[in-house]
Amino acid sequence: MAFLDITGVSKRFGGLMALSDVSLQVEKGEIFGLMGANGAGKTTLFSVIAGHVAPSAGEVVFNGTRLTGLSPSRICRLGLCRTFQIVRPFAGLTVAENLRVAALYGSGRKLSAVEIARVVDAALEAVDLSDRRHLDAAQLTLSGQKRLEIARALATGAQLVMLDEVMAGLNPTEVSAMLATLERLRGDHRLTFVIVEHVIGALMTLSDRILVLDHGECIAFGTPEEIGNHDRVAEVYFG
Amino acid sequence: MILGVALAVFGAAVPAFGSPYLMGVVFQVAMWIALAQSWSMLSATTGYLSLGHAVFYGVGAYVCVLLTGTIPFELALLAAAAAAALFAALVGMPVLRVRGPYFVILTYGLSELVRHVVMRIESALGSFGRMIFDVPATEVLLWWMVGLAVLATLGAYAIRHSRFGAGLAAIREDEVAAETVGVPVTRLKLLAFIASAAIPGAVGGLALLRTSYFEPAQAFDPVISFTIVTMALVGGTETVRGPILGAVGFALLSELLWSSLPQLYMIVLGVTLIAFILFVPRGLSGLVGRIGRAG
Numbered sequence: 001m002a003f004l005d006i007t008g009v010s011k012r013f014g015g016l017m018a019l020s021d022v023s024l025q026v027e028k029g030e031i032f033g034l035m036g037a038n039g040a041g042k043t044t045l046f047s048v049i050a051g052h053v054a055p056s057a058g059e060v061v062f063n064g065t066r067l068t069g070l071s072p073s074r075i076c077r078l079g080l081c082r083t084f085q086i087v088r089p090f091a092g093l094t095v096a097e098n099l100r101v102a103a104l105y106g107s108g109r110k111l112s113a114v115e116i117a118r119v120v121d122a123a124l125e126a127v128d129l130s131d132r133r134h135l136d137a138a139q140l141t142l143s144g145q146k147r148l149e150i151a152r153a154l155a156t157g158a159q160l161v162m163l164d165e166v167m168a169g170l171n172p173t174e175v176s177a178m179l180a181t182l183e184r185l186r187g188d189h190r191l192t193f194v195i196v197e198h199v200i201g202a203l204m205t206l207s208d209r210i211l212v213l214d215h216g217e218c219i220a221f222g223t224p225e226e227i228g229n230h231d232r233v234a235e236v237y238f239g
Numbered sequence: 240m241i242l243g244v245a246l247a248v249f250g251a252a253v254p255a256f257g258s259p260y261l262m263g264v265v266f267q268v269a270m271w272i273a274l275a276q277s278w279s280m281l282s283a284t285t286g287y288l289s290l291g292h293a294v295f296y297g298v299g300a301y302v303c304v305l306l307t308g309t310i311p312f313e314l315a316l317l318a319a320a321a322a323a324a325l326f327a328a329l330v331g332m333p334v335l336r337v338r339g340p341y342f343v344i345l346t347y348g349l350s351e352l353v354r355h356v357v358m359r360i361e362s363a364l365g366s367f368g369r370m371i372f373d374v375p376a377t378e379v380l381l382w383w384m385v386g387l388a389v390l391a392t393l394g395a396y397a398i399r400h401s402r403f404g405a406g407l408a409a410i411r412e413d414e415v416a417a418e419t420v421g422v423p424v425t426r427l428k429l430l431a432f433i434a435s436a437a438i439p440g441a442v443g444g445l446a447l448l449r450t451s452y453f454e455p456a457q458a459f460d461p462v463i464s465f466t467i468v469t470m471a472l473v474g475g476t477e478t479v480r481g482p483i484l485g486a487v488g489f490a491l492l493s494e495l496l497w498s499s500l501p502q503l504y505m506i507v508l509g510v511t512l513i514a515f516i517l518f519v520p521r522g523l524s525g526l527v528g529r530i531g532r533a534g
Contacts, residue, residue: 050419076421084419090412101409104402106421156420 001064003028003192004049004080004160009058011044011216018044019216021058026160031186031193033207035200035227037236041216042196043085046162049194050082051075062160077108081158083149085165085196089137096133098148099123099155106156123155127181143174147181154185160192167199175199182206200237204228212236259377266381266449268490269388273442274463275470275482276391280398281435282468283476285428286411287338291346292467294353295323295436297459299443301357304453307371316383316444323440324433331432335425338414347464354459361455368454371447380449387445391438396479398434407431462505469512475522484523 002025011019019041026032034042047053049060051072060067062080070078090098103111103119111119124130127147132140137148146166153161166182167175179202185191186206197203203210204224212220212233220230227233274292282288299319306315334345361367374380398404406427409417418424447453466489474485489508496504519526 052415052419071423071425072418073421073423076419081421082419084416088413088416088419090409090416092412093408097405097408101405101417101422102420104405105409105423108421152416152420 036213102155271486284407291350293463294350296443299440303444319444327436475524481524
């Protein structure tokens with residue numbers, strides 16, 4: 001069985017099918033890319049997987065555990081954590097305190113103070129925020145807050161991290177810095193990622209495999225090269 | 240911490256030296272510290288502002304008056320605290336589903352609802368206020384009240400510096416993000432609600448024993464809730480010393496006003512609250528901190 005196994009997930013909001021019969025398998029250690037235009041259902045799929053939104057049909061199995069019906073906090077403690085496209089820092093807490101909360105609660109185990117400090121330091125290091133650890137999260141730039149989102153997910157001890165458009169809104173310099181950070185994360189950790197990204201170049205570079213959604217349906221699936229040459233994708237994206 | 244110890248020493252000294260009037264004042268001050276500090280366990284940590292803490296005070300007083308005479312008063316006070324905590328546990332789940340202004344209004348409404356229910360029950364029983372006789376000595380009650388103030392202060396301090404407190408702070412800052420990084424939001428909120436209800440229950444019981452008279456409209460008086468919120472906000476919610484400063488300042492101020500200009504009490508309460516929210520949002524505690532750093 002795959003590390004993350006999604007079968008036949010549908011989500012209906014009133015008359016709108018945000019997701020219809022989406023199935024995908026993410027293998028341990030890979031970077032799985034999700035592509036699609038605005039409103040294609042990418043963020044809805046994230047919300048379903050992370051437990052923020054209940055699917056109308058289908059099920060999500062992570063590491064052998066059925067996630068459907070569990071609370072987001074329970075899902076996090078099982079080892080799956082998401083970030084938010086519209087960042088949600090604990091604005092009044094410092095950067096380090098943000099990560100400390102994630103380390104205290106994210107793993108579901110009681111860690112010692114030393115272990116907590118180590119987790120926080122490692123997460124800061126991983127996203128290059130060590131020098132800003134004492135700032136209030138509200139004082140970070142958008143790029144900093146996106147990094148904080150990633151660091152907070154890492155600090156929970158998650159084995160699978162879902163990144164929702166961590167490059168959206170960043171300038172080209174920040175995008176390449178973020179790309180370098182993500183490349184390093186893939187090398188340093190034994191982590192699995194599912195990423196949603198509008199910056200197509202970044203998605204193509206990072207992903208091992210890509211699934212393309214359009215109006216809630218899977219329209220293509222394959223390696224970045226295969227997706228690049230896919231007729232239907234070209235049609236959806238470039239008309 | 241130091242404040243807590245100082246408070247205990249002060250409280251211990253008063254019965255030995257004090258006049259009945261001074262003992263009365265200290266009783267009031269300790270009572271408001273216990274209440275404001277308990278309130279801060281929920282409202283300062285999570286940002287869920289309760290405007291209904293009088294209900295826990297009232298439940299405590301009611302339970303205490305029903306039990307007095309049948310069991311020793313110490314047990315009656317424990318029962319009062321337990322009843323308030325149990326009440327919080329029962330209503331907490333639905334009440335804590337809403338936040339912001341809705342939570343403020345809901346807690347106020349709940350408190351008023353319980354007040355009217357108890358008033359109806361009492362009048363249906365043909366009781367118009369219950370007198371109790373054979374109450375413990377004033378010194379004993381004062382001891383208990385000071386003990387509760389110290390307990391509430393230590394409790395509030397412990398919560399803020401614990402894993403529990405870190406989770407509550409995350410809830411205050413962003414509930415969805417807290418849930419996402421593994422904080423069991425619903426459970427922590429409920430625990431904070433229960434923790435902040437227990438001591439006010441015992442306080443209500445003690446206040447009842449002191450006045451030796453129970454009247455529902457008084458025991459569940461919403462002015463108690465307003466005063467708690469005002470004291471905590473004027474004192475400052477960011478530190479444990481805030482509610483102490485607010486309670487001491489206000490209790491002393493009200494002693495002055497009651498003796499000279501009682502009709503001004505509520506007006507002063509309101510004006511002070513507005514002034515602090517507008518001009519001193521971090522409260523007396525923030526002011527003290529600023530002066531401390533400057534000097």
